[in-house]
Amino acid sequence: MPCPPVSSHPRWLRLTHWLNALAVLVMVTSGWRIYNASPLYDFSFPKGITLGGWLGGALQWHFAAMWFLAVNGLVYLACNLFSGRLKRRFFPVSPKGVLHDFWAALRGKLGHADLNHYNQVQRLAYLFVMVDITLLVLSGLVLWKSVQFPLLRELLWGYEGARHVHFIAMALLVAFVAVHLVMVALVPKTLLAMIVGRKEPI
Amino acid sequence: MKKPIQDAGLDESSILTDARKILAPQIEDRSRRSFLLRGLTLGGVAMLSGCNLTDNDSVETALSAMSRFNDRVQGWLFNPNAMAPTYPASMITRPFPFNAFYGIDEAPTVEEESYRLEVTGLVTDKRTWRLEELRAMAQTEQITRHICVEGWSAIGRWGGVRFSDFLKRVGADTDAKYVGFKCADDYYTSIDMATALHAQTLLTLTYDGAVLPREYGFPMKLRMPTKLGYKNPKHIQAIFVSNTYSGGYWEDQGYNWFGGS
Ligand code: HEM
Numbered sequence: 001m002p003c004p005p006v007s008s009h010p011r012w013l014r015l016t017h018w019l020n021a022l023a024v025l026v027m028v029t030s031g032w033r034i035y036n037a038s039p040l041y042d043f044s045f046p047k048g049i050t051l052g053g054w055l056g057g058a059l060q061w062h063f064a065a066m067w068f069l070a071v072n073g074l075v076y077l078a079c080n081l082f083s084g085r086l087k088r089r090f091f092p093v094s095p096k097g098v099l100h101d102f103w104a105a106l107r108g109k110l111g112h113a114d115l116n117h118y119n120q121v122q123r124l125a126y127l128f129v130m131v132d133i134t135l136l137v138l139s140g141l142v143l144w145k146s147v148q149f150p151l152l153r154e155l156l157w158g159y160e161g162a163r164h165v166h167f168i169a170m171a172l173l174v175a176f177v178a179v180h181l182v183m184v185a186l187v188p189k190t191l192l193a194m195i196v197g198r199k200e201p202i
Numbered sequence: 203m204k205k206p207i208q209d210a211g212l213d214e215s216s217i218l219t220d221a222r223k224i225l226a227p228q229i230e231d232r233s234r235r236s237f238l239l240r241g242l243t244l245g246g247v248a249m250l251s252g253c254n255l256t257d258n259d260s261v262e263t264a265l266s267a268m269s270r271f272n273d274r275v276q277g278w279l280f281n282p283n284a285m286a287p288t289y290p291a292s293m294i295t296r297p298f299p300f301n302a303f304y305g306i307d308e309a310p311t312v313e314e315e316s317y318r319l320e321v322t323g324l325v326t327d328k329r330t331w332r333l334e335e336l337r338a339m340a341q342t343e344q345i346t347r348h349i350c351v352e353g354w355s356a357i358g359r360w361g362g363v364r365f366s367d368f369l370k371r372v373g374a375d376t377d378a379k380y381v382g383f384k385c386a387d388d389y390y391t392s393i394d395m396a397t398a399l400h401a402q403t404l405l406t407l408t409y410d411g412a413v414l415p416r417e418y419g420f421p422m423k424l425r426m427p428t429k430l431g432y433k434n435p436k437h438i439q440a441i442f443v444s445n446t447y448s449g450g451y452w453e454d455q456g457y458n459w460f461g462g463s
Contacts, residue, residue: 037352037353038352038353056456056457057265059457059458060269060458063269064264145276145462145463147284147285147286148462148463150284158287159347
């Protein structure tokens with residue numbers, strides 16, 4: 001079936017992607033400052049890479065940016081789901097396929113000619129980060145309003161459990177971003193596509 | 203079944219270290235009044251090519267507008283029938299951490315004999331109360347989790363008068379928007395009426411079965427398990443019912459006013 005001549009990165013995707021990147025940056029850096037007020041583990045984040053200046057400032061950034069993260073994320077998921085793009089671009093994905101593509105990538109045998117096609121490692125990574133951000137938002141809801149969301153609170157091991165979930169989900173998100181940035185640096189034409197949405201051929 | 207117990211384990215190991223670490227940043231934070239004007243460091247991001255967020259009034263305005271929006275959302279989310287979880291006595295955090303905007307030695311000493319609680323504003327019975335009168339009212343007790351804005355939490359046992367009983371007794375206008383508090387340590391805060399009337403909101407006179415000690419707020423502390431720690435005033439001297447917003451010690455510096463959980 002011939003593909004309709006649409007951009008591989010439609011405008012709503014590029015918009016929500018960059019808004020998300022900004023929201024994540026603010027959420028993560030202000031979150032680090034909030035963490036520092038009462039570190040859950042045996043370390044603190046260097047003050048210089050945190051946002052907000054003091055706890056109250058960081059909380060204001062965090063509780064403002066959370067709306068942008070959540071609303072923007074919902075718009076992204078809804079567009080992705082209802083346009084059929086989610087199914088088209090991220091499925092199928094299977095353990096075997098992921099291993100196969102991962103192995104191919106290591107040997108430099110994975111093509112990036114067609115930006116319309118995500119390989120299975122990409123699919124898994126992107127699906128993972130969608131779930132991870134969802135988990136961040138849900139555990140954040142428990143930390144913010146633990147009395148008002150009893151079911152969610154119990155599912156996430158109570159208030160103290162949700163602190164750990166929230167932190168671990170943040171760490172995984174940061175790990176995703178690190179790998180993501182390396183990948184973009186390795187295949188810079190994807191960045192162009194994500195900015196201007198131009199289609200093939202390069 | 204085992205979950206709460208695990209929880210307690212986490213608490214106990216972390217609370218003590220946390221509580222110690224907390225005091226230092228607290229004191230550091232205390233002097234930061236116009237925090238946004240001063241403190242916005244988006245460190246690594248090289249201050250967006252010279253545009254210093256620190257001097258940016260519009261950032262501050264936008265962030266406080268969002269904070270007021272969050273007050274409204276929380277007021278709307280607040281379910282008067284949703285109860286904060288309660289715990290068995292075995293899960294009480296010992297020792298329960300001291301926390302205030304000053305060190306433990308500076309906690310105010312209030313004399314019981316001369317103490318009078320002042321009640322003013324939109325109430326029919328404007329008068330002062332002695333502690334015995336409050337002790338003579340129906341008492342109730344609860345073991346709940348105190349959650350600090352800094353992230354740590356601790357379980358404690360408080361007893362006293364249900365605040366809604368007290369408000370009824372003084373003939374408070376429960377359609378009013380706010381209840382405000384002034385304290386012996388110069389702390390002040392205000393809360394929404396819905397939370398004031400919540401069944402778990404207690405005007406506490408005891409801690410763990412004994413008279414509320416000085417470090418936990420003698421002679422009385424308003425304990426709300428549906429709000430963060432800084433919303434729970436200690437050493438209360440005056441209570442007023444009002445329709446005028448009066449903020450609070452931390453709230454005026456940028457903490458969210460509703461501060462609910
Ligand atoms: C900060 C958090 C970020 C998250 C959570 C994130 C997440 C994602 C996701 C889920 C996709 C797939 C979108 C889709 O096709 O539906 C994607 C694609 C992409 N992102 Fe990000 N991203 C982030 C930051 C960034 C940054 C900072 C850059 C660039 C410097 C970037 C560059 C790209 C590019 C170029 C693509 C398209 C890659 C491709 O064609 O495979 N992202 N990102």
